[in-house]
Amino acid sequence: MDIKKETIASLHEKLVNKDITAEALTNQALDNIKDDAEKLNTFITVNDKATEDAKKVDAEGFNDLLAGIPIGIKDNIVTNGIKTTAASKILYNFMPVYSATVMEKLAAAGAINVGKTNLDEFAMGSSTETSYYGTSVNPWDFSRVPGGSSGGSAAAVAAGEVVAALGTDTGGSIRQPAAFNGIFGIKPTYGRVSRWGVIAFASSLDQVGVMSKRVEDSATVLSVIAGHDDKDSTSSNKDVPDYRADLNKDMHGVKIAVPKEFWHEGTHPDVLDNVNKALEAYKKMGATVEEVSLPTLKHAVEVYYVLASSEASSNLQRYDGVRYGYRAKDVKNIKDLFVNSRSEGFGDEVKRRIMLGTFSLSAGAYDAYFKKAAEVRTIFINEMNDVLKDYDLIMGPSTTTPAFKIGEKVDDPLAMYMNDILTIPANLAGLPAASVPAGLADGMPVGLQIIGKPFAEQDVLNAAYALQEENKFYEQIPTALKGED
Amino acid sequence: MISKDEILHVATLANLKFQDDEVDSFVSQLDKIVGMESNLSSVDTTGVEPTYNMADTNSVFREDIGIHTQTREQMLENVPEVEDNLIKVPTIVDKEDAE
Numbered sequence: 372m373d374i375k376k377e378t379i380a381s382l383h384e385k386l387v388n389k390d391i392t393a394e395a396l397t398n399q400a401l402d403n404i405k406d407d408a409e410k411l412n413t414f415i416t417v418n419d420k421a422t423e424d425a426k427k428v429d430a431e432g433f434n435d436l437l438a439g440i441p442i443g444i445k446d447n448i449v450t451n452g453i454k455t456t457a458a459s460k461i462l463y464n465f466m467p468v469y470s471a472t473v474m475e476k477l478a479a480a481g482a483i484n485v486g487k488t489n490l491d492e493f494a495m496g497s498s499t500e501t502s503y504y505g506t507s508v509n510p511w512d513f514s515r516v517p518g519g520s521s522g523g524s525a526a527a528v529a530a531g532e533v534v535a536a537l538g539t540d541t542g543g544s545i546r547q548p549a550a551f552n553g554i555f556g557i558k559p560t561y562g563r564v565s566r567w568g569v570i571a572f573a574s575s576l577d578q579v580g581v582m583s584k585r586v587e588d589s590a591t592v593l594s595v596i597a598g599h600d601d602k603d604s605t606s607s608n609k610d611v612p613d614y615r616a617d618l619n620k621d622m623h624g625v626k627i628a629v630p631k632e633f634w635h636e637g638t639h640p641d642v643l644d645n646v647n648k649a650l651e652a653y654k655k656m657g658a659t660v661e662e663v664s665l666p667t668l669k670h671a672v673e674v675y676y677v678l679a680s681s682e683a684s685s686n687l688q689r690y691d692g693v694r695y696g697y698r699a700k701d702v703k704n705i706k707d708l709f710v711n712s713r714s715e716g717f718g719d720e721v722k723r724r725i726m727l728g729t730f731s732l733s734a735g736a737y738d739a740y741f742k743k744a745a746e747v748r749t750i751f752i753n754e755m756n757d758v759l760k761d762y763d764l765i766m767g768p769s770t771t772t773p774a775f776k777i778g779e780k781v782d783d784p785l786a787m788y789m790n791d792i793l794t795i796p797a798n799l800a801g802l803p804a805a806s807v808p809a810g811l812a813d814g815m816p817v818g819l820q821i822i823g824k825p826f827a828e829q830d831v832l833n834a835a836y837a838l839q840e841e842n843k844f845y846e847q848i849p850t851a852l853k854g855e856d
Numbered sequence: 857m858i859s860k861d862e863i864l865h866v867a868t869l870a871n872l873k874f875q876d877d878e879v880d881s882f883v884s885q886l887d888k889i890v891g892m893e894s895n896l897s898s899v900d901t902t903g904v905e906p907t908y909n910m911a912d913t914n915s916v917f918r919e920d921i922g923i924h925t926q927t928r929e930q931m932l933e934n935v936p937e938v939e940d941n942l943i944k945v946p947t948i949v950d951k952e953d954a955e
Contacts, residue, residue, distance in 0.1 A: 466933065468930040468934075561910045562911065574909075575908065575910050576910075605911040670895065673893045676892075688871075691871070693935075693936075695934035696936075703946065703947070704947050705945055708945060710872065713870075717872075726886060727889060730866045730890065731893075740890075740893060740896070742906055744893070745906030745908055746904040746906045746907075749901075749906060749907045750899065750901065750904060784889060785885075
């Protein structure tokens with residue numbers, strides 16, 4: 372059996388029929404991760420207790436679809452007894468003494484955490500190039516980035532190391548790498564999934580989500596991790612549907628809005644071509660597609676970088692070298708301990724965001740930047756919600772280009788930030804959004820973005836499922852991995 | 857334009873410091889980014905309430921019941937320097953300050 376061609380459901384069947392044990396399946400995933408490590412660098416830490424965990428599941432049985440299924444976990448989600456770094460030097464030795472709620476839920480379902488995937492430091496980036504542990508690489512072309520920040524999770528799924536992985540998405544960190552790697556990825560509605568135990572970046576934007584080759588696999592995992600959590604007061608009480616059981620590819624009568632501003636002048640023509648073809652496919656399936664306008668989209672990147680950086684500067688105050696993580700040596704007093712630990716422990720991009728945020732929140736700049744951005748956010752949320760009063764879904768490209776070259780944008784922060792223009796809207800408005808493979812542009816994958824109404828994850832999943840069943844993109848093997856097996 | 861002095865002031869507020877050769881590139885990068893963010897001033901936000909959080913519930917109450925989470929030993933596991941079961945840090949009050 373080759374795990375790379377399997378789904379959660381097909382693996383579950385084999386586990387139940389005793390064609391394979393969870394232990395053997397986990398070992399195969401671990402072997403694949405180790406085999407790929409040098410070329411792809413998808414994982415920061417491999418869970419050396421995974422085989423033990425799998426043996427326990429073998430003994431307990433496979434009641435849940437996820438029981439015994441190996442899953443990758445983005446390394447900004449804390450895992451009891453497994454090093455959690457957020458890809459930062461400042462947490463190079465951090466060993467959590469508790470697990471995030473999403474990890475408790477996965478464990479209760481019997482899923483096997485095989486390890487912690489690479490990301491941009493503190494999830495701040497679009498390429499994994501800001502990771503202290505080296506960049507991950509795109510399995511379609513080793514000279515290109517896998518995207519970010521959940522780039523390790525995305526590349527691990529695309530390479531078939533795991534069938535599914537958790538990511539987090541603050542401004543596109545699930546959808547952009549999903550698009551770049553030719554896989555599916557969903558960021559649920561803000562509040563759908565508990566953030567307890569997720570290393571905070573921007574608390575009004577962060578959300579945990581799932582990445583997999585197949586829509587139905589993400590649907591399975593999402594139903595497990597979603598739901599209210601007493602430890603996260605922003606998590607919603609709304610019932611969690613069985614997203615997988617309710618998947619429905621019938622697009623008749625579905626009203627799709629296409630914001631003309633998403634057809635951004637900087638967007639690569641091949642990307643638009645693929646997205647247009649996908650929209651044509653939806654029309655043939657019985658959906659209606661109409662153009663709308665989001666005039667404030669042109670300010671979305673500005674709003675996002677003010678608010679996300681401000682929230683980050685506040686959230687990252689806790690890294691001071693006192694209670695955990697990196698502590699600077701040879702300091703004379705407590706102030707030096709704070710300043711030196713932070714200055715030596717954070718990378719440049721994190722420092723840039725902390726500086727931007729501290730500036731935006733400082734006396735003299737607060738009204739013109741932080742408060743102003745929060746007001747423009749309100750205007751933008753209203754624009755998005757107005758569109759969703761008349762339409763079921765908003766669609767467009769997930770990214771302006773396919774995966775760019777490693778090193779291409781790393782020295783130009785502004786170019787890197789503009790990269791996020793198409794994914795930021797869903798975070799600003801807290802809406803569920805996904806990227807589903809639409810095709811190839813010059814050999815590199817292109818993603819279609821699907822945004823839904825609040826808590827309408829099912830609509831987003833259904834539309835993605837309909838396109839998946841049409842183009843069967845999951846059958847493709849990433850170009851750079853072809854011929855290796 | 858953001859000046860070098862402003863950047864150094866913000867660095868102090870953020871408990872960060874930069875090497876001399878790093879400061880200039882940070883100043884020019886931050887200046888460009890803040891310049892981009894300044895476009896927000898062109899949006900009319902008269903009468904618009906700011907959105908600071910996205911929670912759909914305002915406040916959450918729970919019973920005041922103590923629960924056991926981590927032990928003292930567990931909480932100290934990640935502390936870089938521990939002495940007598942306490943977190944050890946360098947001098948907090950400089951001698952000159954105290955005089």
